[in-house]
Every structure is written in structure tokens, then in C-alpha cells.
Amino acid sequence: MRVLLLGFGNVGRQFCEMLSVKANFLKANYGLEVCVVGVATRHRGSVCAANGLPVEGLLKTEEETGRVDVWEQPYSVGQSVDELLESCDYDVLVECTSPNIETGEPAADYIRKALRGKHHVATSNKGPLLFHFHELTEIAAVNGVYFLYEGTVMAGTPLFSLARCGLAGSRIRRFEGIINSTTNYMLTLIAAGSSFDEAVRDAQRRGYAEVDPTLDVDGWDAAAKVIIVAQAILGMPVVGFRSVAVEGIRGITPYMMDDARRRGVCIKLVARASLDEEPSISVKPEAVPFSHPLASVEGINNGALLLSDTIGEISIIGPGAGARETASALLRDLIAIEMGGKVLER
Template sequence: MMHTIRLLMIGLGNVGQGLLTILSEQRQALEASYGLRFAIVGVNDLRMGSVADSSGIPFENLLAAATKGDLRTIPAQKKDLTVEEMLAGLEFDVLVEASYTDLRTGEPATSYIRQALRSGRHVVTTNKGPIALHYPELQAIAEQNNVQIGFEGTVMSGTPAIFLGMKWLKAAGIYRIQGILNGTTNFILTKMEEGKDYATALAEAQRLGYAEADPSGDVEGYDAAGKVVILSNVLMEKPITMQDVERQGITQLTPGDIEQARREGKRWKLIGSLELTEGTIKASVKPLALPLSNPLAQVMGATNAITYATRYLGDVTLVGAGAGRLETGYALLADILSIYRKGSI
């Protein structure tokens, strides 16, 4: 028997388009393996407008309209609804929240998520802001309304860092987490090791699309700090805020620092770290010169990695993509499938 999951999407940038691409390409596989079909009943994008149709909007039509930059070119029952109107007026099962990230307030995404949870709808998101700043509150609302919130894509894109920590390693006694949680800075440090100075390496990262025109969120460690907060709140069950993270970026590293580390058999990495000692959590994001024997020292380019230090399994390291259109889009699908497998949809 085929089951249809109705999705309302907020944000149709790279991540949202990545999800739609996967749903389109994997349509038959999802039907065969899970007995699932997906219907997009509404999409709202800050730049492209909004459309809604209870019968479902074809994935291909949405992708074509996104390429043109205007969702209103799609034939649909309703257009130009606000997000609040869509949340209140449409029939849907899961809110897919993939709007822009604000690590200062978490808005407007946090308000959208609250409204969906309170109306008894599941939520999946790749937006770090709401999870880093408001996770305990949002999780409590989800539990009160017997729904779930999935956020795998907030830390390492589709690489299952949160799933591994929560579902497999939590009972193993995690006492320390260290990770390369930002691909932009890892790319820059890799290029500096190849002989480029910081400014040249940053310019290359910007040219390739790894770094924004204003790269401060990455190179000053804010992005990684948000992920450290999420890991602490979710996996270590130690509520912290962005202000609790000791933060230092990579902008002060020089070619001389890189060369000195090389001579010592070490390699600089921007490391997000959590350490639990006698019930107290210490959180930081800062450059560390790691010995080459450390698995994190071998992770190059824009790749991410995370090491869980556990009481019963020792160190467990996961390496994979930390960003990307399809990679992050897949995280949304994985969260939806996880909710479905629990019989909640």
C-alpha cells in the first residue's frame, strides 16, 4: 500500500533544490523500498515568491521555476501566500525548513518551526540558528505535541554525525567531541599548506563558492561554534549558548605558522571541541596544530570530520561532506524517512 507524505517547504535555495532533485531522481526507488510518495503542497521562498496546491506541485516544475527565479510562473491553486498563512491554512505532514541562517536570533525560522510543531506537524531543518539557539524549547514543544524535529543537516550536511552520536554512541559514554566542522576553513588551511598565504587561499575559496563575499562567519569560527552548541545540547545534554564557546578563527595564522607545524610533524586545523570533565562541559573553536597521527589531521580540502571519544569504544571518527546542494538535501530526506520509520507520519 502506497503512503503519501505531504511537504510544505520554506526556502528553495540550493538545499531545497537538492531535496527536490533527489525526490525526482529517486521517485521509483522510494516507492519500491518504502512504499512512499511525496507531494509538495506548498513552497515559500523569500526571493522567488510562493505557490500552493493541495494536489501536489510536480518536482520538475518547481526546479524549472527555481532556475528562472520565480515560483509564480507555476500553475497552482494559490499564490503569494505568506509563510504564516501557509502554516495555518494548508494541509501538510512535514515542514521542510531550509531558509537562511541567523545565528544571532534564529529568526524567522524559529517562529515558523514553533508554529508547525504547535499545530501537530513534524519539522525537518538544515537551519543551524533555531537548533543552536532554541533547541531545548523546540524539543519540548515537539514532545508536548507528539511530533518530531529532525536536524541532521545542521552539523555535517548529509554525513550522519548526529545520527551516529545519538543512535549508536550515546550509550558508549561520549566524553569528548572534536571535529573539523567547517569546510571553508579546512579548504583555506589546505591551500596554505600548499604554499599560499591566507589572503590568496581565501580568494580561491571565494572563487570556488566555498566562502561568501563576507567570510567572517566561517573564518572567525561562528559557523563552527553554532555546530558545537548543537552537539553539546543534543549529544552531551549540556545546554550551552554561543557565548559559552571559546572562539578563535584562522585569520591570524601565517605561512610561518604552517611551516613550523610541518617541521614538527603537525598540521593546523580549525577544531570545534567539547570536553566533559566531572560534569562540566568545556566548549571551544580554535586552530590547533594536530600531530599527523591524529585522523583529523589527514582530512583535507572542504571535507569535514568528527571524532567521538567514548568510554567503551575508544575514538570513533566519521569523515564526509559537510556541505553541498545534494548532500544537505539528502539530510532532509533522511530525517523525513527516520520519522516515517517510527510510524509517526
């Protein structure tokens, strides 16, 4: 399998490290041999090679120089992403650039070009799915290729493959989840007595929150993710980002958490999507009973509950953040593409 990789940040590097460490395992268990034929970055150059790049050498060179384009013949350097998409001989585009949740571009355009060129795509970038999910899945279907996105929501926890494969034959009518790790970690701290500001600073020190934590603490990251879930799992039509009812966690205090605990509930930022009566999507802090599966989701973990028409409720809890976890989702998408078959088609 020949891979063109867009993005060589934390996720891209972890993805390449996994390919190196697991090469023998992938071949023995799935018959999968991955050859990275090109890498492109926003600010650190690009490189491609018809016969593949030495992944370990690529990682070492980038670590030492901060660039991916310090290679001589027979390696080709300096091409733009568009040039690589058109000229590189690849089977799968692995797209893990930084998300743009204003338009989904330019990543959406990269994905369009790859799909129209009859290349499979695996992405961890939620931006293109937020704005162009139905368009991109239609392009993939028309061209007979796979478009997979396991790492876009809940990082390495297999939400979409659970719905697609584990619940094949089921109609999923409701989703509720804790799908933003930053706010869940902060709420865990606030429940232990930290103020909101203290929780923000702690999350920033640990790398869970950005310098500007607005998208997380005001609920917009969770809103973006639940829109993807609503379209990909529940089959909702196009959903406008700003049309979702969103409330963040800025007003949550230790007193509120203590009061909730005395009432036998805990406060969580819950994202919901439902087809009951009429389609609805929301993100807001909710009082979750201790008996509810999501009540046990602490720290940077995420959790989701799906209601299907076959087996009722099923829940899943696991890591919701982390470069390694997200890279593992990309790797699973490659395995799914390699295995192929109707199991990938809902």
C-alpha cells in the first residue's frame, strides 16, 4: 500500500513511528505492507520518492533539522501539495493536517482531489467533515474508493468502526457523549475543588488546552464533533455549524459540583444528537446520574452512548486525545482499506 502523507506534526510523526515499529506485525496479521512515498508539510517542506521513503530516516532527519526536505537524489523535494496529489503514485492519502473549523479548507480540497483521482483517503482532520461530509462521501462512492475518518472524534477510541462494523444492520437513532477531553479534564479538576481559571491553567500546562481555550471551554469543539457524528452515524443531512445549541463550561464552579454530588449526579459537558421526534443536536453541561455510563468518564477520557434499534443502548469509553491514539486510528483505517469488503459500507 503506497501512502502519501499530508502533515508531519505530532500525529504524522506518531503515525510513521507506528508504521516502523509494527511493520512485521501488519504484514503477518493483515498482509499489509505500507510504503510512504511522499510527505508534505505546511512550513517544513515536502519530499517524495517513487520507491518509498525510509521512514526511520525521515523521522531522524526531521528531528535533527526540523525539516523533511533535506534529501538528495533519488528523492524529489519542494513540490506543493497540489503537485504531489497529481504526480505522486499513491494508493491512499493519509491527511492529518491541522483542522480549520471555519471552512474546512484547504484540507477538504486535498481530499476531493485525491478521491476524484480514485485514491482512498484516511483523515484525522475534523474540519473537512464538519463542512463537507456528505459531499466527500458522495465523491468517494462515485469513484469507488474508501473515505475513512476514525481519528476525527474520540481520537483512538473506535467510535465510527463500532457503528459501521460492530452495529452493522442496526439503525442508530440517538447519540450522547463526552467528546471534548479538555473540558472533561477541567471538570474533573473543578469537582476536586479547583476554580475554573485554575483548571484552565492546569490544562494548558499539560498541553490539553490551547493558549486560547475558547473553542474547548465554550463548547464549539464538541459541537463540531457531534455534527460529524450526527451525519456519519445517524445519517442526518447537512448541519450548519452555528445552528447547533451550544453552551460551554465557563459558569461551572466547585460549589455547583459539590451540590450535584449531594444530589447523586455529576456535571458533564454532554453532546447529543437525536432522531427522536425531530432531528436535534446540542452541547451543554448536564447533570448526569451516577448510574449513567458517562458518569464514570474522567480526565481526558471520552465516552459515548449509542441507542440502536437492535440491541438498545451500547456505550464505549476510551482515550479522547493524544497524538499516538489518533495515529492508531489512522493505522486502523489503513487496515480497513486493505481488508476491504462490504463491512466498510453502511
